[in-house]
Amino acid sequence: MSSFLRQTYGQRVQNHSNPAAKQLLEIMEKKKTNLAVSVDVTKSKEFLAIIDAVGPFVCLVKTHVDIIEDFDHSLIQQLQDLSVKHDFAIFEDRKFADIGNTVALQYSSGVHKIASWSHITNAHPVPGPSIISGLSSVGLPLGRGLLLLSEMSTKGALAVGSYTVEAVRMARAHRDFVIGFIAQRTMEGIGMQGDDVVDNDDFLILTPGVGLDVKGDAMGQQYRTPREVILESGCDVIIVGRGIYGKDPGLVEQIRAQAKRYMDAGWEAYQERISSPS
Amino acid sequence: MSSFLRQTYGQRVQNHSNPAAKQLLEIMEKKKTNLAVSVDVTKSKEFLAIIDAVGPFVCLVKTHVDIIEDFDHSLIQQLQDLSVKHDFAIFEDRKFADIGNTVALQYSSGVHKIASWSHITNAHPVPGPSIISGLSSVGLPLGRGLLLLSEMSTKGALAVGSYTVEAVRMARAHRDFVIGFIAQRTMEGIGMQGDDVVDNDDFLILTPGVGLDVKGDAMGQQYRTPREVILESGCDVIIVGRGIYGKDPGLVEQIRAQAKRYMDAGWEAYQERISSPS
Numbered sequence: 317m318s319s320f321l322r323q324t325y326g327q328r329v330q331n332h333s334n335p336a337a338k339q340l341l342e343i344m345e346k347k348k349t350n351l352a353v354s355v356d357v358t359k360s361k362e363f364l365a366i367i368d369a370v371g372p373f374v375c376l377v378k379t380h381v382d383i384i385e386d387f388d389h390s391l392i393q394q395l396q397d398l399s400v401k402h403d404f405a406i407f408e409d410r411k412f413a414d415i416g417n418t419v420a421l422q423y424s425s426g427v428h429k430i431a432s433w434s435h436i437t438n439a440h441p442v443p444g445p446s447i448i449s450g451l452s453s454v455g456l457p458l459g460r461g462l463l464l465l466s467e468m469s470t471k472g473a474l475a476v477g478s479y480t481v482e483a484v485r486m487a488r489a490h491r492d493f494v495i496g497f498i499a500q501r502t503m504e505g506i507g508m509q510g511d512d513v514v515d516n517d518d519f520l521i522l523t524p525g526v527g528l529d530v531k532g533d534a535m536g537q538q539y540r541t542p543r544e545v546i547l548e549s550g551c552d553v554i555i556v557g558r559g560i561y562g563k564d565p566g567l568v569e570q571i572r573a574q575a576k577r578y579m580d581a582g583w584e585a586y587q588e589r590i591s592s593p594s
Numbered sequence: 595m596s597s598f599l600r601q602t603y604g605q606r607v608q609n610h611s612n613p614a615a616k617q618l619l620e621i622m623e624k625k626k627t628n629l630a631v632s633v634d635v636t637k638s639k640e641f642l643a644i645i646d647a648v649g650p651f652v653c654l655v656k657t658h659v660d661i662i663e664d665f666d667h668s669l670i671q672q673l674q675d676l677s678v679k680h681d682f683a684i685f686e687d688r689k690f691a692d693i694g695n696t697v698a699l700q701y702s703s704g705v706h707k708i709a710s711w712s713h714i715t716n717a718h719p720v721p722g723p724s725i726i727s728g729l730s731s732v733g734l735p736l737g738r739g740l741l742l743l744s745e746m747s748t749k750g751a752l753a754v755g756s757y758t759v760e761a762v763r764m765a766r767a768h769r770d771f772v773i774g775f776i777a778q779r780t781m782e783g784i785g786m787q788g789d790d791v792v793d794n795d796d797f798l799i800l801t802p803g804v805g806l807d808v809k810g811d812a813m814g815q816q817y818r819t820p821r822e823v824i825l826e827s828g829c830d831v832i833i834v835g836r837g838i839y840g841k842d843p844g845l846v847e848q849i850r851a852q853a854k855r856y857m858d859a860g861w862e863a864y865q866e867r868i869s870s871p872s
Contacts, residue, residue, distance in 0.1 A: 356696065358703045382660070382706065383699040413691040413718050415748050418634065421661040425636045427705050428660065440691050442720060442743075442757075444750030465720075470693050472722030474760055479720075479752050486750075 320504060320518045321550045322590050325350070331518035336435045336461030337495035340405045340520065344375045344553075347403060350546065350586055351579045352376035352522065354409070354557035360386050362565040364394055369568045370560060371402025373575035376436070376522075378407045378555055381428050392433050407522075408434035411465065415443055416450025424454045431455050438463040438498055440475075441483040448486060452493040461495035466503055469525030469538055481507035487519060488512060496520030500540075502550030523551040527559045528581060542578065546585035547592075554582045598782060598796045599828045600868050603628070609796035614713045614739030615773035618683045618798065622653045622831075625681060628824065628864055629857045630654035630800065632687070632835035638664050640843040642672055647846045648838060649680025651853035654714070654800075656685045656833055659706050670711050685800075686712035689743065693721055694728030702732045709733050716741040716776055718753075719761040726764060730771040739773035744781055747803030747816055759785035765797060766790060774798030778818075780828030801829040805837045806859060820856065824863035825870075832860045 320328065326345035329338050344350055353370045355377060357363050363384060367377055377399070381387055399406055408430045412419045419439065423431045430437060431454045439447050441464050451462055466483035468475050475483070480499075484506045487494040496519040497503050504517045527539035539559075545551045560574045598606065604623035607616050622628055631648045633655060635641050641662060645655055655677070659665055677684055686708045690697045697717065701709045708715060709732045717725050719742050729740055744761035746753045753761070758777075762784045765772040774797040775781050782795045805817035817837075823829045838852045 356699065358699060380696060380700065382704040383696075385703055385705070387705050409692075411691045413689045414687075415746075418658060418661075421634065421636060422658065425663055426660040427663070427665050440718060440720060442718060442752045443746050444748045444752065446748050446750070468693075468721050470722045470724050472724070472760075472764075474720045474722065474757050478755075479757065482750075482752055 321502065322592065324590055328518055332495065334461045334492060334495045335459035336405065337520060339435060340375060343403055343405060347375060348583055349373055349375050349579045350553050350582045351575065352378050352407065352553050352555045353560055353575065354378040354524065354555050356380055356383065356557055357565065358383050358385050360384055360391050365565045366561045366571065367395065367398050369571040370575040371398055371404060373579040374404050376405045376407050376553060378409050380409055387427065396433060405435045406433065407436040410437050412439040412447060412451060413442060416446035419447055420450040420454050423451055431458055431460060436461045436463060438465060440465050441486050445486050445489065448490045448494060452490065456493050462493050463496050463498050463522060464494055465498040467499040469500060471538060491516060496522065498522055498524065500549060520553065521551040522553040522555060524555040526554040526556050528578065529559060542581040543585045546582055547589050554578065599780065600870065602868055606796055610773065612739045612770060612773045613737035614683065615798060617713060618653060621681055621683060625653060626861055627651055627653050627857045628831050628860045629853065630656050630685065630831050630833045631838055631853065632656040632802065632833050634658055634661065634835055635843065636661050636663050638662055638669050643843045644839045644849065645673065645676050647849040648853040649676055649682060651857040652682050654683045654685050654831060656687050658687055665705065674711060683713045684711065685714040688715050690715065690717040690725060690729060691720060694724035697725055698728040698732050701729055709736055709738060714739045714741060716743060718743050719764050723764050723767065726768045726772060730768065734771050740771050741774050741776050741800060742772055744775040745777040747778060749816060769794060774800065776800050776802065778827060798831065799829040800831040800833060802833040804832040804834050806856065807837065820859040821863045824860055825867050832856065
């Protein structure tokens with residue numbers, strides 16, 4: 317296991333220059349949580365209720381604002397207020413996947429104006445490096461950070477092999493803006509070449525498809541435990557959705573209990589990782 | 595060159611069961627155009643002005659509604675009115691790229707409600723077949739059609755080799771909903787295996803990165819001529835953006851002239867293709 321994986325989140329702050337990466341690591345260290353909650357509901361009221369319930373337990377809230385039917389900008393203000401109240405970062409899981417010129421507009425403009433409020437967003441590397449340049453032209457001046465999807469947790473995903481290698485190389489070439497990956501394992505050292513040095517390879521790994529109770533859904537999603545993800549695979553943040561807030565956003569105590577359960581499982585796996593012998 | 599590439603658009607209607615594919619081919623045959631215009635502006639007024647100007651010359655209007663700052667549902671009504679007035683299909687270039695459950699919500703819900711008005715949309719195959727199932731669960735009952743991005747025209751794109759092959763195989767396994775590809779060439783016969791028969795391989799190929807005057811932009815986009823795309827590479831629809839409407843959407847006569855120029859170039863290449871000796 318490499319040195320980054322045995323460093324604390326707090327120690328790793330110094331490995332990053334990007335403000336969004338620093339902020340996330342600082343929150344993780346301070347709140348002792350590597351849990352992100354993915355809030356995939358279509359009504360503002362439920363969206364805010366879930367976030368207020370899980371807020372104390374998470375380092376990050378992952379959103380899909382484009383599924384919210386009654387979206388308006390007051391919702392963003394309320395989301396930002398909750399992010400200050402509970403001290404978490406915001407990650408709009410937009411999965412940008414177009415050419416540079418288009419993603420720059422999608423990131424900055426439209427109804428959602430993602431760059432103006434989302435600390436972190438993500439993109440597929442499939443269009444090539446121009447997608448990073450396009451997003452960076454908007455996000456870097458605002459102190460935002462980008463995650464590349466170098467792997468996916470779904471059955472039959474095509475982000476494998478040379479695709480993953482190329483994604484990591486693109487990230488290395490844009491270290492000011494690309495802070496890490498959506499992936500299933502550490503990307504450290506993958507596809508190293510020429511002048512690359514492993515000292516610059518402290519990428520944040522955020523991992524969806526984490527569950528304590530189920531193994532998959534009907535639409536191809538597959539699940540692993542926090543221990544498998546953090547300890548065995550060297551990921552940094554576990555992303556959990558319905559496993560925490562279930563079907564009824566009104567059951568606040570139940571949601572808080574589930575969030576705490578996942579937070580504890582994630583933190584325990586991390587503690588075991590940083591204290592493991594070299 | 596295969597038989598599909600020498601069939602007329604009108605003859606090819608019978609090769610398709612999907613209503614959106616049939617509609618598009620019928621429009622192409624009737625209006626004698628294989629031109630799609632990509633309308634990438636951020637203001638409703640400009641968006642509608644460009645579409646009204648190019649409407650007579652196009653089979654398809656490609657939109658990015660998520661970049662429109664003053665979007666509301668009256669805009670969709672006006673877009674639909676123009677699609678009836680000028681007889682073109684609508685293609686929201688959303689490039690869905692998430693897991694099945696999420697894309698189903700992004701397609702049906704949110705502010706934009708894409709499935710309710712866009713005849714055709716597209717998706718990256720990178721998450722695996724579940725992205726098709728998710729979108730199909732929403733779009734198929736509405737008679738919608740899906741294009742997979744099996745290639746991209748940008749520098750350093752990762753949609754190459756086995757990625758492209760897998761994309762075509764996914765499409766073959768979902769012929770009721772997947773009507774074709776965003777690609778740079780015909781996908782006919784690619785990755786054929788087992789019981790696959792080329793008779794079922796009439797996919798529509800829609801091709802961005804087409805220009806008569808320039809070779810590329812600063813953000814990695816690369817351009818080819820209509821002749822290269824339609825005649826040499828066996829694509830069906832040329833997608834053109836700024837090359838037609840330039841910087842000023844008020845210059846209606848200039849926009850119409852450019853649209854006619856691209857329409858003529860695309861149709862001439864097609865005529866040459868269908869009349870070429872076997």
